[in-house]
Amino acid sequence: MKIIDIYKQFKELKKEITVIGRVRSNRQGKAVSFLVLDDGTYAKDLQIVYKPETKGFNEFLETRVxxxxxxxxxxxxTPNRPQPFEISASEVLLLDNCAEEYPLQKKEHTMEYLREIPQLRARAKTFQSTFRIRSAASFAIHEYFVKNNFVYVHTPIITENDAEGAGEAFVVTTRKDAKYDQDFFGKKASLTVSGQLNAEALAQAFNSVYTFGPTFRAENSHTNRHASEFWMVEPELAFSDLNDDIQVIEGLIKHVIKYVLENNLEDLKYCESFYEEGLVDRLSKISNDNFEKVTYTEAIDILIKASKKVKFEESKIEFGIDLATEHERYICEKHFKKPVFVTDYPKEIKSFYMKLNDDGKTVAATDLLVPGIGELVGGSQREDSYDNLIKRCNELKINPEDLKWYIDLRKFGYFKSAGFGLGFERLVMYLTGAKNIRDVIPFPRTPKNLLF
Incomplete structure (x- = not known):
């Protein structure tokens, strides 16, 4: 049996059972010995009691962590002990011993040390709980979209466009020179930074679609929130505006939180003990609370007033700035004390595909800011005017011919569209309380780091 099933059924299990797992600790005594077993299926371990008369005892003496x-x-x-039950062993069998130099002995290890052994760190309780929550959140995302009639689509990993226009893409090439016209695809190709543009095209066929896959940014960033390879959830809703977009974002986040609370509570409790005190209460409150909504202009006013009492590192606060993480966190953590949608950003700090508002200065965009993280989701209503899209490309020095297939969608029956991007690792950080993106993805890829 698996340990998770034993915990669910232990009151009804009256016959002998067999369980296979990995030894966390093995404390041997003259009269009685105690072994702690883990098989990766549950946040709680299994305590085994065995004695010299237990079958296999002598061969078991050399068993190591x-x-x-x-x-x-x-x-x-065992109702009067911390664990509700234990296994009284009738037979113990060593299937495969472990080398004495095993890196995960029963002692505290730093996160930095564990990041150097990603092939083994998933066996540590912290990472087991983190990655089980990651798995549950993945399922919950698919469940939400399927229940709401979204079509799951797969967009290209290799692409010719940089959706964000930032030029931070990894080049895919078979050549040692830069003669991309002679390359495999006959043009410059890159690893995708976003599946959004492709998803927009597919949404016009299926009404509502979503992608959920790996994306890549060649951004030389060493912060605790950035990785070079990460996963993105990118829905696209045809015939929808920014308000529709915001409703889906809030619905998705709450659904995922509720699913994890219902199905991974013990994992959350372990993360609470390791990462963040009060984690479970925080998530429970958010899952039942309404998210706040303010415009960018209102957010700037809030920050200007706050700057008279609070010392921000980025002290120049005025209309037109790109909000720093400290600004985002102040708005959602200190001012509103809940997740906040900030809408209608200046067009100069947002992407070319976002719909221009009637004021000519701002675009129909939103960022969802959450306590502890800052920006979690970025979304917008897409520009549906062919002429406005051409104009924005020219203003940002993007060659419209390079995106002709995308821009021409506006010629062929295009009535409103909206969508967003959710950084999956940031969501897992939010769910677990983890402070570093490197600790919520099994094999992190960051600048100067390509282990395994």
Whole structure:
């Protein structure tokens, strides 16, 4: 049996069971020995009690931390102890021992040390809970969109466009020179930074679609919120405006939180003990609370007033600035104390594809700011005017011919569209309380770091 199933059924299990797992600790005594077993399926370990008369005892004496063992025995309830039950072993079997130099001994390890051994760190309780939550959140995302009649689509990993226009893409090439016209695709190709533009085209066919896959940014950033390879959730809603977009964002975030609370509560409690005190209460409150909504202009006013009492590192606060993380966190953590949608940003700090508002200065865009992280989601209503889109491309020195297929969608029946991008690792950080993006993805890729 798996440990998760044993915990769910232990009151009804009256016969001998067999469980296979990895040894976390093995404390041997003359009369009785205690072994702590883990098989990766649950946040709680299994305590095994075995004695010299237990079958296989002598061969079991050399069992070390990290070894794989098989245990057969009966469940004995222990209501007056921290664990509700233990296994009284009738047979113990060492299946494969572990080398003495096993890096994960029963002691505290720093996160920096564990990042150097990503092939082993998933066995540590912190990372087991983190990655089980990551798995549950993945499922919940798919569940939400399927229940709301979105079509799951796969957009290209190799692409010719940089959707954000930032030029921070990894080049895909077979050549040692820069003669891309002679390259495999006959032009310059890159790893995708976003599936959005392709998703827009597909939304016009299916009404509502979403992508969920890896994206890549060649951004030389060493912050705790940036990685070179990460996963993005990118829905696209045809015939929809910014308000529709905001409703879907809030619905998705709340659905994921509720799913994880219902299905991974023990993992959340472990993360609470390791990462963030009060994590479960925070998530529970957010899942039942309404998110706030303010315009960018209102947010700037809030920050200007706050700057008279609060010392911001980025002290120049005026209309037109790109909000720094400290500004974002002040708005959602200190001022509103809840997730906040900031809307209608200046067009100069947003992407070319965002719909120009009637004031000619701002675009129909929104960022969802959440406590502890800052920006979690970025979305917008897409520009539906062919002429305005051409104009924006020219203003930003983007060659419209390079995006002709995308811009021409406006010629062929295009009535409003909206969408957003959710950084999945940032969501997992928000769910677990983890402080570094490197700790919520199994094998992180960051500048100067390509282990495994």
């Amino acid at each position: 990290g070894a794989i063992v098989s245990i057969k025995g009966l469940i004995v309830e």
